[in-house]
Amino acid sequence: MTKFNLQNIVRQHILTLAPYSSARDEYTGKEGIFLDANENPLGSVTPEDWNRYPDPYQSDSKDKIAFIKSCRPSQIFLGNGSDEPIDLIIRLTCEPKEDNIIILPPTYGMYEVSANVNNIEIQKIPLTTEYQLDTEKIIASINSKTKLIFICSPNNPTGNLIDRKAILKIIENFQQGIVIIDEAYNDFSDEPSFIPELDNFQNVIVLQTFSKAWGLASLRLGMAFGGEELIKLLNKIKYPYNINGLTQRALLENIHNIDFMHDSVKKLNQNREKVIFELKKLPYVLNIYPSDANFLLVKFTEAKKIFEYLIQQKVIVRDRSKVILCDDSLRISIGTEEENHILINLLNQYKPL
Ligand SMILES: Cc1ncc(COP(=O)(O)O)c(C=O)c1O
DSSP states (O other): OOOOOHHHHSOHHHHHOOOOOOHHHHOOOSSSOOOSSOOOTTOOSSSSOOOSOOOTTOHHHHHHHHHHHTSOGGGEEEESSTHHHHHHHHHHHOOTTTOEEEEOSSSOTHHHHHHHHTTOEEEEOOOOTTSOOOHHHHHHHOOTTEEEEEEESSOTTTOOOOOHHHHHHHHHTOTTSEEEEEOTTGGGSSSOOSGGGTTTOTTEEEEEESSSTTOOGGGOOEEEEOOHHHHHHHHHHSOTTOSOHHHHHHHHHHTTOHHHHHHHHHHHHHHHHHHHHHHTTOTTEEEEOOOSSSEEEEEESSHHHHHHHHHHTTOOOEEOTTSTTOTTEEEEEOOOHHHHHHHHHHHHHOOOO
């Protein structure tokens, strides 16, 4: 079997290109008179000063994240949401109109969108009807131009965990490229992350995000964890100051408050079980799929009509009924107790036309 060789996976011109060298790259000291970046030395239009460019490599943030995730700072890439590394990993490895990626629908939509933006062929190997990997088909569809396989666990929009052994089988059988394991919802599950396994698998990148359990969706902070050489290459092609100063500061000042995250997970998981209990009583609910995330995929007798009825009442859920293997299904995020109560009351009052 092919041995993993990063040099063969990365687009050749990226290996040799000279990255932009920012002012904050060239002088990394914190003291001095800074006349090197054309900033406004007088301050900012805002009450707080944001006039200086932020740390391009977010060293302090990575030190803290590494501590929480039990990995090395050099294994971490930070992005403007995890959507940024999704796009960068594709750009790093896939030659437009030549290479291909494998995605496993129904799954998170950005893998497909980013591949399309970059003009990269997509091979779609649907999940099984139990929303698990069709490992044999995935392995059979790998060809010499396949660079990436995206696996989302817990999966969006279905909510379930993907069987770990099946993921391991894909990792073992795909040494010619990279398996991206998107763990955006891992905080809500008891499943161990793949981050501690990274030293065993050079061909794996793990994605996580501060947008979900940490409640920081608006700050846009996503993480990619991987081998040091891979992370260096992602840093080479990113925008120089991709994580803004406000985000870095908010993280540094608050990341110690990990209890908030754990409490949120506990409450939202309890709320999820209550919503399931109530949904089960409704005659229009055909199936509630098992979820290890902060949302539920629910199959209704007439999803589209219920979706529109809820919108009229200003309750907005996600219509997934046109998505493969999600016929007549809506994806419902778990809200506060009050929000869930309103949702359930509305569904109780729903009358089919
Ligand atoms: C599976 C999955 N991955 C990644 C993301 C992107 O998260 P963000 O860009 O906010 O970090 C989402 C957002 O919904 C998601 O569901």
